[in-house]
Amino acid sequence: MAMWMEITVSMSNLQCVLALITVLLVVILTRIMRTTSIRGMPGPIGWPVVGSLFSLGDLPCLTLTNMAKQYGDVFQIQLGNTNVVILNGAEAIREALFKKAAVFAGRPNFYTMMKNNGTGSDFAYSSYSEIWKKQKRMIESSLKIFVVDRQRELEDLVVMETTKMIRIVTEKNGKAVDMRQHIHNAVAKISCLVYYSKNYDYDNDDFTNLISCDEYFHDAIRSMGNPHDFLPVLRILPSRIQNRFDELVLFQKRFVSDIMAEHKEIESGIPRDIMDNMLLIRNTGDPSDAKKVWSHEHICNILCNMFGAGVFGISHAIYLLILHMIIYPEVQNKLLYDIDDVVSRKRLPQLSDRTKLPYSYAVVYEVMRVTSVSSPAVPHCTMDNTNIFGYDIPKGTPLIPNIWSANYDEAIWDEPHQFRPERFLSDDGSLNKKTVAQMMAFGVGKRRCPGEQMAVTLTHLIFVILLHQCRFDKIQGDIPQVKFRDGLQLREDPFRVIVTQR
Numbered sequence: 065m066a067m068w069m070e071i072t073v074s075m076s077n078l079q080c081v082l083a084l085i086t087v088l089l090v091v092i093l094t095r096i097m098r099t100t101s102i103r104g105m106p107g108p109i110g111w112p113v114v115g116s117l118f119s120l121g122d123l124p125c126l127t128l129t130n131m132a133k134q135y136g137d138v139f140q141i142q143l144g145n146t147n148v149v150i151l152n153g154a155e156a157i158r159e160a161l162f163k164k165a166a167v168f169a170g171r172p173n174f175y176t177m178m179k180n181n182g183t184g185s186d187f188a189y190s191s192y193s194e195i196w197k198k199q200k201r202m203i204e205s206s207l208k209i210f211v212v213d214r215q216r217e218l219e220d221l222v223v224m225e226t227t228k229m230i231r232i233v234t235e236k237n238g239k240a241v242d243m244r245q246h247i248h249n250a251v252a253k254i255s256c257l258v259y260y261s262k263n264y265d266y267d268n269d270d271f272t273n274l275i276s277c278d279e280y281f282h283d284a285i286r287s288m289g290n291p292h293d294f295l296p297v298l299r300i301l302p303s304r305i306q307n308r309f310d311e312l313v314l315f316q317k318r319f320v321s322d323i324m325a326e327h328k329e330i331e332s333g334i335p336r337d338i339m340d341n342m343l344l345i346r347n348t349g350d351p352s353d354a355k356k357v358w359s360h361e362h363i364c365n366i367l368c369n370m371f372g373a374g375v376f377g378i379s380h381a382i383y384l385l386i387l388h389m390i391i392y393p394e395v396q397n398k399l400l401y402d403i404d405d406v407v408s409r410k411r412l413p414q415l416s417d418r419t420k421l422p423y424s425y426a427v428v429y430e431v432m433r434v435t436s437v438s439s440p441a442v443p444h445c446t447m448d449n450t451n452i453f454g455y456d457i458p459k460g461t462p463l464i465p466n467i468w469s470a471n472y473d474e475a476i477w478d479e480p481h482q483f484r485p486e487r488f489l490s491d492d493g494s495l496n497k498k499t500v501a502q503m504m505a506f507g508v509g510k511r512r513c514p515g516e517q518m519a520v521t522l523t524h525l526i527f528v529i530l531l532h533q534c535r536f537d538k539i540q541g542d543i544p545q546v547k548f549r550d551g552l553q554l555r556e557d558p559f560r561v562i563v564t565q566r
């Protein structure tokens with residue numbers, strides 16, 4: 065008995081010693097990790113090892129907005145082994161990303177970003193540099209040709225696909241329908257034609273795989289980066305989502321690479337599509353840039369970035385617009401009246417109607433503001449030692465601008481939680497460009513979304529054609545609400561709607 069007691073006592077001593085060593089290790093580890101923290105900058109004290117990684121709730125953009133009430137608009141949080149600076153509110157975000165644009169235009173070397181970036185040839189995940197600037201100019205000039213200069217062709221494609229979508233969803237004869245897949249199909253099909261001159265059927269395997277990337281990318285990459293980015297130990301654990309994500313990244317790159325092999329044969333100097341235009345820029349540009357600025361791999365990755373960001377951004381914007389139409393039927397009624405008045409019932413809306421439909425633009429911008437789906441935002445990183453709001457921030461510090469907080473900033477927006485499209489109109493009823501410029505759904509500064517014009521043009525045209533042809537109503541007894549979950553972008557809960565042909 066006495067011997068048994070002795071063993072128990074010594075076992076518990078051993079446990080005590082082990083516990084003490086563990087606590088010491090955790091403290092030392094936390095201290096080591098904390099060395100990267102910024103002197104004097106406030107922020108929550110996170111848990112040992114994981115920091116605040118698992119304390120940001122289901123929607124980090126909201127948690128960070130609330131944290132700013134306690135710590136101020138510029139604060140730091142520890143995410144696993146990384147100290148990250150959070151920028152909240154319009155003023156802090158503009159101060160950094162606009163006034164000190166070049167210094168804040170880097171991208172951090174987070175694990176998932178680097179995996180996507182491969183040999184450094186990705187555009188969205190590479191830091192600001194001379195190479196990046198040339199690539200951005202190539203993106204902007206290619207988009208200008210196909211979205212601005214050749215807008216009649218774009219308009220024809222939009223009309224063709226949107227009317228096809230309308231035929232499909234109104235076939236349901238008053239039965240409720242979830243529009244998500246239909247919108248995705250239409251936007252992806254238009255994009256495949258504009259980017260690659262590829263005309264896919266909706267049930268084509270490549271086409272369905274391309275669309276499924278959205279769900280997996282959404283689940284695999286969180287809005288602020290992944291736990292894998294901040295806790296390296298997680299990378300050795302098996303993950304079905306990560307494996308599927310890796311497969312789809314490879315699929316996307318192979319898909320674009322194969323189309324590019326076909327495109328190499330262009331004889332004429334007139335580009336058929338965005339890919340042609342990029343190849344033309346490469347072939348007629350400085351030969352020394354061919355390898356380091358727009359190699360085969362660079363162009364593939366740029367097109368993957370544009371296609372992914374564009375198709376999914378536009379599809380979700382249209383889906384959310386329809387959700388707002390059933391939540392605010394009075395706004396829908398006003399839009400229907402406006403569109404019929406300007407366009408008439410005899411023809412479909414066209415791009416040239418744009419300036420005569422300011423209210424519909426105001427609705428598009430207000431939905432983009434209140435939903436702010438790209439929140440918090442793609443992480444940035446300082447390219448040099450710098451200073452913001454009196455805090456010294458060293459070169460290489462990762463930063464997250466919380467776009468949500470800027471789009472709900474009471475210093476800019478009167479009653480920001482109210483859905484009020486009129487806020488985007490001037491007294492004379494025209495679109496108020498100053499207010500539009502304050503809306504941050506597309507980011508700000510050097511890394512501002514290069515596809516903004518394409519996004520707004522396509523979203524608006526598809527939306528007004530849908531409203532010209534259909535009425536959207538909620539299912540009787542339903543109380544539709546905007547509910548999000550976190551992901552690469554915020555992802556709205558699915559909803560069904562009654563679509564009636566007008």
Ligand code: HEM
Nearest residue numbers: 188369370373374377378381438442506507511513515519
């Ligand atoms: C409603 C639709 C869209 C929204 C809300 C949106 C929003 C954004 C935001 C917030 C960023 C990050 C800005 C930052 O890093 O600070 C971004 C980046 C980007 N977007 Fe969009 N976007 C949309 C549509 C598009 C379209 C149509 C294209 C296609 C051309 C596109 C291409 C890109 C690219 C390539 C980047 C990376 C830019 C960079 O790293 O510098 N986006 N977008």
